Amino acid sequence: MTLSQKAFSLLQYPLPQHALSRLTGKFAQCDTPWVKDTLIKAFIKRFKVDMSQALEPDPTAYATFNDFFTRALKADARPLGEGLLSPADGTLSQFGRLTTAGKLVQAKGHTFSVQTLLGGDKALADEFLNGSFATVYLSPSDYHRVHMPVTGTLREMIYVPGRLFSVNQATANYVPGLFARNERLVCIFDTEHGPMAMVLVGAMIVAAIETVWSGQVTPLSGHPQRMRFGQPIV
Secondary structure: OOHHHHHHHHHOOOOOHHHHHHHHHHHHOOOOHHHHHHHHHHHHHHHOOOHHHEOOOOHHHOOOHHHHHOOOEOOOOOOOOOOOOOOOOOEEEEEEEOOOOOEEEEEOOEEEEHHHHOOOOHHHHHOOOOOEEEEEEOOOOOOOOOOOOOOEEEEEEEEEOOEOOOOOHHHHHHOOOHHHHEOEEEEEEEEOOEEEEEEEEOOOOOOOEEEOOOEEEOOOOOOOEEEEEEEEEO
């Protein structure tokens, strides 16, 4: 890790992460044409976003920056293969088997427990013993929708409050238990392969999480919340 990466990670600790994210969210929802168009065009230029695969390639056609950030892709942009699919259009940063102690690898020298990641429920964590995991990192330029890797039935959804550190590789290398420390939404599915947990981890600036079955999930209580379902998701 370089000195600048270490400094970037350390500086995040005292920052008012939630306040900054709320402020950024107000700009992201602004529908004033010159504001949202300026933000979108600057973002595309800074992060070299490929708009040719977007369902709507015209940056000015989006109602807000947030609509652009969560843009849909063309129907033929990602042909579906057989078997388990990647749930997100990002970089596979870690994958493997869970350790015998029920831990996942975050980065070299850092692990965290499944139980903590899932909100502290030991019985739920035990369902994933001897299982596998994969961590997919979405960079600013990536497509920011998450899809089902396999058909399943949604059993329950758990909102876990937490911090909002950046989730890039530099931060993952330095902040212990990063993904089990940040605010997150745990979605538990029953599939033909067994139970599956899809954990959507919030990050600084990118804190809002929305699902097709519950809309935007932003509890203000600061306490974990559980919702039970029983619907098939394809």
